[in-house]
Amino acid sequence: MEADGFKLEQLTSGLQYPDAIVRAIDAKNKAVQEAMQVENELKVAEAQAKKLIIQAEAEKKANDLKQSALTPLLIQQQFIEKWDGHTPLYGNSPVMFKNVQ
Structure with missing residues (x-):
């Protein structure tokens, strides 16, 4: 073939x-x-x-x-940097910083 x-x-x-x-x-x-x-x-x-x-x-x-x-001091610094000029109110009396500990 x-x-x-x-x-x-x-x-x-x-x-x-x-x-x-x-x-x-x-x-x-x-x-x-x-x-x-x-x-x-x-x-x-x-x-x-x-x-x-x-x-x-x-x-x-x-x-x-x-x-x-994150340390309490660093958190406090970030709070200051973001602060808009108004005093935040926690409870009944105005406080500059909230205790973060």
Whole structure:
């Protein structure tokens, strides 16, 4: 056949497997694909959970740093910087600074 320009790559006998065997192979392939899909979804869920944990840890660290930097004197200074000129009232008598401790 090569003389006519045809190259034979595969020769089959034309036999067909029984339907039961074909269905069994298809069922096995489907089960393997579903298992792989579930495994991939699990990996995605684990990666998202790790991402959330890292974000929460970073936020906690930032909050801890902010908290350690805030002192009563610093809070008082920020109060003075934001003061609009009116004496704030706490309770019945005007007080210049609220106790922040």
